[in-house]
Amino acid sequence: MWRGGAVGLFCAGVAGQLGKNILVLDHAEILGENIRNSGGGRCNFTNLHSSPVNFLSLNQHFVKSALARYPSAEFIKLVAAHGIDFHEKHQGQLFCDDSAKQIIEMLFAECSKGKVTIRNPVTIKSIQQEGDLWAVATDDGLEKSRAVVMATGGLPVPAIGATAYSLDIAKQFGLNVIAPRPALVPLSFTAETFGNLNELAGLSIPVRIAAGSKGRRYGACRFNEDLLLTHKGLSGPAVLQASGYWEEGEPIHIDWLGAIERPGGFNCDELFNNEENRVKLSETILASVLPQRLAKAFADQRGLTGRKWAEVSKKDRQALKELLTNWSVKPAGTLGWKKAEVMLGGVDTKDLDGQTMISRKNRGLFFIGACVDVTGHLGGHNFQWAWASGFVCAQAL
Structure with a gap:
């Protein structure tokens, strides 16, 4: 029975x-x-x-x-x-x-x-x-x-x-x-932790996401999946997958460039060190690998909008690379049982x-x-x- x-x-x-x-x-x-x-x-x-x-x-x-x-x-x-x-x-x-x-x-x-x-x-x-x-x-x-x-x-x-x-x-x-x-549930964020990315609701992009750790309840994870930006935070397959490993109070880590697929592979270092990019605007370079709205948001966040790549110091380029490949954000919680x-x-x-x-x-x-x-x-x-x-x-x- x-x-x-x-x-x-x-x-x-x-x-x-x-x-x-x-x-x-x-x-x-x-x-x-x-x-x-x-x-x-x-x-x-x-x-x-x-x-x-x-x-x-x-x-x-x-x-x-x-x-x-x-x-x-x-x-x-x-x-x-x-x-x-x-x-x-x-x-x-x-x-x-x-x-x-x-x-x-x-x-x-x-x-x-x-x-x-x-x-x-x-x-x-x-x-x-x-x-x-x-x-x-x-x-x-x-x-x-x-x-x-x-x-x-x-x-x-x-x-x-x-x-x-x-x-x-x-x-x-x-x-x-x-x-x-x-689990398999969207994550919510406060305005302070989510920053200006909450203006990008509806945007979807493949990313590499990581959450949890070896010492935690279910260990650590790393997934290559699509991420969806919403008015309430982050969702899409990437976040749903990570939600099972995420523990309250801990951050999740997102590599916005980690799931890019290109013939012959994608080399992140080439994007930041390519001399052909010297005369291009920073947001234009980012838009070659990211959705335009997201590229501008990250350029704005680092104060690089409107600046040619040649004007950006190696230190600032490295900081931008770190931001894009290891974006760390702490969720406020999940959207609960109704969305799980x-x-x-x-x-x-x-x-x-x-x-x-x-x-x-x-x-x-x-x-x-x-x-x-x-x-x-x-x-x-x-x-x-x-x-x-x-x-x-x-x-x-």
Whole structure:
């Protein structure tokens, strides 16, 4: 028995086809909303390159078994077998050509093959252990089972049914829960820390971004992704990726030139030392590698606007280079759960068996998907964790 989101439906379908008697209980009137709203309505259902390095967890090794037993290639085979056309986008991200509804329909079809019973909307009143059985009291009666699978997702986007119920059940039965916080979320800034760049809202640019450190909760990161300047601060894939590693009170570091792609490569030193640039204005030189508005903003910030490059001292050139390649800014915070795509933290992996997702303390109690302290990078990795953790759980039921 479990919730009918992505991981719950997938796990139910696999288990049902293995001959298990499966009942899915969900409080939502419409199932699969987390899928329907993903990927701009086309569902970024996995990533070709999904591997343990694409996940954050206090135990980096925990994901290895599940991902090895059910890699992205296996889910891709399932998608293809259902005749769903898809395409690859940035860095291995796979999307449906048509609609995310196709993935939902596929999961329901797999459940149908496994003769899975789905009951919704149903409110769970309590879950209790009675000897070798689990008693689940609902507003539609009492259900008893040898196993309970908790697949309620994480805290983000409560409007589509995500709740903290799995975390509550984990605590009820003595499992540790890593304090959750929003991730894959935009960061906010004060006017003082953000400076004149808040006038550039709507501008997008590829950058290299770094956050966190080895001694922190989830270590350090470095990503080459697009950054979006907004009225409230910074967003876009670069910032969403970094948000999981960022700790309150710490800065993030942005190399505005680090993700430039040019035939033969881009040499930052050539930009600052090229003698052919001597008669050009500083903002013109910067505009050769940066959007014009951003180039002028940085030239203004260093007092170089209107000055020819030959008039700029080596010291000022070096200071400008440092500003552009190691721009450090301290976020005021995140934009919170309403803007977050996923949750960091969750059920402590120390209390779960990574090969089965079963509680080490409670026979027959499983936790899968986003409620576990495993969070994927942007780009289909969180769905891949859902499929992988759901698969190994189904095998163990």
